[in-house]
Amino acid sequence: MQRRTFLQTAALAAAAPLAGAPRKKIATLSSTYHVRSHSDNFITRFIEGYWIHEKFYEPPFEVSSLWMDQIHPGDIGHKLARSYGFKVTNSIEEALTLGTGKLAVDGVILVCEHGNYPFNEKNQHLYPRYEFYTGVTDVYRKVGKSAPIFVDKHLSYDWTKAKRMFDISREMKFPLMAGSSLPVTFRRPELDYPLGVEFEDAVMVGGGWVSDGGVFHNLETLQVFVERRKGGESGIRAVEHISGPKVWEAAQAGRWNPELMRVALTRGLKLRPGRPEDVTNPVLALLEYNDGFKASIIMLPGMVGESMVALKVKGKPKPDSTLCYIPIENSNNFSMLVHGITQMIETGKPPFPVERTLLTTGALSFLMDSAHQGGKRIETPQLNIRYKAPAKSYYAHGVGS
Numbered sequence: 001m002q003r004r005t006f007l008q009t010a011a012l013a014a015a016a017p018l019a020g021a022p023r024k025k026i027a028t029l030s031s032t033y034h035v036r037s038h039s040d041n042f043i044t045r046f047i048e049g050y051w052i053h054e055k056f057y058e059p060p061f062e063v064s065s066l067w068m069d070q071i072h073p074g075d076i077g078h079k080l081a082r083s084y085g086f087k088v089t090n091s092i093e094e095a096l097t098l099g100t101g102k103l104a105v106d107g108v109i110l111v112c113e114h115g116n117y118p119f120n121e122k123n124q125h126l127y128p129r130y131e132f133y134t135g136v137t138d139v140y141r142k143v144g145k146s147a148p149i150f151v152d153k154h155l156s157y158d159w160t161k162a163k164r165m166f167d168i169s170r171e172m173k174f175p176l177m178a179g180s181s182l183p184v185t186f187r188r189p190e191l192d193y194p195l196g197v198e199f200e201d202a203v204m205v206g207g208g209w210v211s212d213g214g215v216f217h218n219l220e221t222l223q224v225f226v227e228r229r230k231g232g233e234s235g236i237r238a239v240e241h242i243s244g245p246k247v248w249e250a251a252q253a254g255r256w257n258p259e260l261m262r263v264a265l266t267r268g269l270k271l272r273p274g275r276p277e278d279v280t281n282p283v284l285a286l287l288e289y290n291d292g293f294k295a296s297i298i299m300l301p302g303m304v305g306e307s308m309v310a311l312k313v314k315g316k317p318k319p320d321s322t323l324c325y326i327p328i329e330n331s332n333n334f335s336m337l338v339h340g341i342t343q344m345i346e347t348g349k350p351p352f353p354v355e356r357t358l359l360t361t362g363a364l365s366f367l368m369d370s371a372h373q374g375g376k377r378i379e380t381p382q383l384n385i386r387y388k389a390p391a392k393s394y395y396a397h398g399v400g401s
Contacts, residue, residue: 024106024345025064027095029132031115032070033077038113038152039068040076041181041334042341046109047084050335053398057335060342062086064105065095069128070115092135093142103145107345108136111152113213120157122372124212124365129153130161137168146174148348150341153180154216154361157368159382162361166354177341177350178357182217182307182324183224184340185333186400188267191309191322192393193228198314199293202226203260205268205308208301210243210283212368218297219285219360219367221307221324226295227356227389234290236363236383241370242284247298248277250284256296257312260319264310267323272303279303285367286377290384325400336396351394355387 026046030039043066049058067089068077081088089095098104112129119125129151140146149169155162155178169176202225206218227233242250251258258276265271276282276298285297310321326333340351362383370378 023062026061026107027065027105028109030068031112032072034072034074039111045338067095108149122368124157130156148175151178159365181333181337182221184336184395186325188323200312202295202311204297205264206299207305232388235385238288238379240286240377241367247282247284260310263319264308267308327400359385
């Protein structure tokens with residue numbers, strides 16, 4: 001067996017429940033549940049099992065309950081509940097206690113993405129993740145017991161709420177995991193770095209989803225690479241959101257590296273022909289880190305619908321680049337994240353630190369402030385968030401299917 005295969009097998013096995021052990025129970029909370037929704041991508045995998053590369057994993061836990069905030073016209077939550085014998089509850093408390101008055105589950109999956117929720121004037125989607133989360137932690141306080149929680153995507157559109165969510169998990173001493181599928185999906189080619197690498201520059205290239213949900217994907221995917229730099233993650237001291245022709249003016253002024261953008265674009269599989277400079281409304285996010293490192297994200301609506309990154313390593317003559325590949329046909333980019341959630345609930349240890357999501361959540365919130373203020377540079381002393389990346393990067397190996 002090759003060393004990489006051995007390490008990959010060992011990592012996957014670490015998340016597998018022990019044979020003969022009683023199955024743990026989980027409560028699932030959903031904003032709305034229809035085919036291809038995030039609830040489908042997460043919760044259905046916990047119900048039916050999932051594939052990673054060529055290996056199938058049986059459902060790791062017993063889904064004991066489902067609570068939904070909104071019922072979609074194409075709802076599948078009730079149908080799955082009838083088919084698999086779990087309960088659709090009328091409240092978050094009932095989902096967690098199953099009517100016993102005590103905590104009756106070993107973990108909580110919180111998926112608040114999709115559904116009929118408004119946007120604010122900053123182009124932030126006002127998903128009530130904080131309200132779902134505090135609904136859970138209020139139950140924890142009431143019954144005097146807690147369990148691990150996973151929150152899909154960024155913690156909240158609001159920095160103060162996100163920080164409070166993180167602080168609650170530390171105060172109450174339960175494992176918290178959050179984030180999206182892109183940082184842990186397949187990489188074409190498989191690009192990874194040891195801890196302590198010295199980066200000179202990094203550019204993330206993303207698609208045209210430029211409200212906060214799309215920007216978050218790009219922030220988190222960039223962060224999973226740059227957090228491995230020498231000295232560990234130091235936090236972000238300032239952000240800036242630029243759009244339109246000013247994006248290319250910033251390139252001419254040397255504020256970001258368009259050549260790294262072009263290197264990243266060579267990894268695209270579905271690019272629309274043309275020049276990036278001809279994109280109607282490009283969006284640029286500039287990030288200044290506390291240790292002096294700078295990185296950028298360029299979003300090219302209409303031309304790019306994928307996620308690519310290029311990084312310049314000190315001493316290497318050419319930049320590295322990769323595509324963070326999303327298998328559109330089966331959403332299998334979610335399977336590795338589901339596997340990581342399984343690991344957290346089984347062991348109490350997430351495969352990557354929630355501080356990554358806290359930092360990118362904050363950067364997102366302040367970037368949307370910058371956009372709302374016409375591209376103003378915003379200093380972010382709140383984001384003095386220091387952490388160490390995992391010794392071994394957590395992502396799906398193979399080409400993806």
